[in-house]
């Protein structure tokens with residue numbers, strides 16, 4: 345026996361000591377030092393599970409809203425916002441479910457939509473993005489886009505077959521909803537012999553003043569004093585009429 349022990353190489357004996365120390369350490373920590381909540385042997389720490397399940401539920405989930413707001417749910421299901429949850433826009437709504445008098449948030453402001461739709465290079469190609477500074481800056485998004493079914497608004501397109509560039513510039517400008525023909529008188533023949541039969545072009549300051557002068561009753565157009573604003577010049581010497589900017 346002694347001989348056998350002697351024949352074991354020195355390094356193995358030392359290794360055995362090290363292993364013994366490790367095993368003792370692990371056993372001591374496992375059974376005498378760690379709190380019992382960490383060693384209850386299940387997949388998750390029991391006290392964590394209890395802590396999490398004790399929290400108040402604040403989100404009601406993706407489907408329950410349809411029980412009472414079937415019209416909105418139906419509308420959204422088929423539209424571009426089908427992947428956007430009700431509560432993404434209206435905020436956590438569990439308390440609303442329990443008592444409908446607790447109204448959820450209604451984020452109708454521009455800042456909110458811009459959160460997802462402002463131009464950002466890192467967004468996937470084809471994701472609909474706008475430049476919020478240029479895209480109809482004076483109105484709330486929901487005056488033109490229904491948040492539950494944001495069909496792209498239709499702009500007048502009758503001229504875009506030949507004037508595609510002007511049409512696409514105008515599409516994303518403050519003048520998006522003003523038809524080409526409210527500024528140009530276009531004879532039908534222009535579409536057949538465009539170079540010989542030409543439409544009119546505005547030629548006075550008063551023309552733009554129709555909507556923009558202080559006295560105009562066109563409510564949605566920002567106002568200027570026609571007598572003093574850029575007085576000696578035609579409006580389009582400073583503003584491009586198909587995409588006017590405030591500058």
Ligand code: HEC
Pocket residue numbers: 404405408409410411412413430431434437438440441444445447448449450
């Ligand atoms: C149990 C039925 C019920 C469910 C489920 C329900 N709602 Fe409502 N909700 C109502 C009622 C009723 C009103 C109208 C409250 C009022 O006008 O006093 C309302 C109003 C609203 C309003 C308008 C608040 C306002 O300021 O006018 C929003 C937004 C809304 N609900 C969103 C949601 C969302 C999001 C969900 C899903 C998480 C949801 N609701 C689930 C019953 C429900």
Ligand code: HEC
Pocket residue numbers: 409410413416417420425428429430431432433434450451452453486491492
């Ligand atoms: C993209 C954001 C967005 C999503 C997603 C969304 N909403 Fe709305 N919702 C709005 C905004 C903004 C308004 C305010 C509209 C207004 O003031 O005219 C609104 C208004 C409402 C109203 C009250 C006004 C009304 O027309 O009766 C209800 C109810 C409502 N939403 C329910 C829902 C439900 C249910 C869902 C999910 C099926 C949902 N919403 C998804 C943005 C959203």
Ligand code: HEC
Pocket residue numbers: 424425427428432433452456457458459460461470471472485486489490491494495496497
């Ligand atoms: C959480 C992110 C998110 C928010 C917030 C959001 N949207 Fe969207 N929106 C989307 C997604 C996703 C699509 C679908 C894109 C697709 O089909 O590729 C979309 C599509 C659209 C489209 C369709 C554009 C087109 O021509 O393809 C319009 C318009 C739009 N949203 C307007 C709004 C408005 C207005 C608001 C604010 C009330 C809003 N969105 C808030 C994510 C969002």
Ligand code: HEC
Pocket residue numbers: 454455457458461471472473474476479480483484485486487488489496497498499515516520521
């Ligand atoms: C005065 C009406 C109006 C307002 C206000 C408005 N839009 Fe638009 N929006 C349009 C029109 C018109 C189009 C062009 C549709 C087309 O190309 O046929 C459009 C297009 C879009 C598109 C699609 C762009 C693409 O690449 O397909 C998105 C996204 C959008 N708007 C989001 C918004 C958001 C977000 C706001 C608020 C910050 C907003 N819109 C405010 C009228 C409006």
Ligand code: HEC
Pocket residue numbers: 502503504505506507524525528530534535536538539542543544545
């Ligand atoms: C069949 C193609 C075609 C269609 C459709 C068309 N145009 Fe034109 N348009 C032209 C061409 C070509 C010119 C001449 C361009 C040039 O001389 O450089 C022109 C010139 C113009 C001019 C400038 C006239 C000038 O004297 O400088 C205006 C304004 C105009 N078009 C407006 C419109 C409007 C508004 C519409 C839609 C109602 C429209 N066009 C439809 C082809 C077309």
Ligand code: HEC
Pocket residue numbers: 503504507510511514519522523524525526527528545546580585586
């Ligand atoms: C708000 C009024 C307004 C609207 C809306 C408008 N235009 Fe113009 N357009 C003008 C004015 C003003 C000029 C003259 C600019 C100049 O003489 O430098 C002009 C010039 C033109 C020209 C001459 C070439 C050029 O670029 O200067 C064409 C072509 C034209 N418009 C086509 C269109 C088409 C197509 C649309 C619709 C997509 C349209 N316009 C909408 C005001 C408008």
Ligand code: HEC
Pocket residue numbers: 480481482483518519522526527546551552553554555556562564565566579580583584585588589590591
């Ligand atoms: C039919 C009415 C109408 C006519 C005509 C018109 N505009 Fe406008 N214009 C508007 C409206 C409406 C807006 C505001 C749209 C919005 O942002 O909601 C606007 C916005 C503007 C803005 C402000 C842009 C900004 O960023 O705030 C300028 C500048 C402008 N127009 C210049 C012109 C010029 C120059 C002409 C003449 C060539 C003209 N407009 C003709 C209705 C009109």
Ligand code: HEC
Pocket residue numbers: 549550552553556565566567568570573574575577578579580581582583589590591
């Ligand atoms: C000499 C250059 C010049 C001329 C000409 C000019 N503008 Fe402007 N316009 C500006 C500048 C710069 C601004 C921005 C600073 C400001 O509001 O005064 C502006 C702002 C505007 C705004 C936005 C006002 C607001 O409160 O948001 C409108 C609308 C406008 N102009 C319409 C017109 C119309 C219509 C004409 C022709 C009658 C015209 N402009 C002629 C330079 C000009």
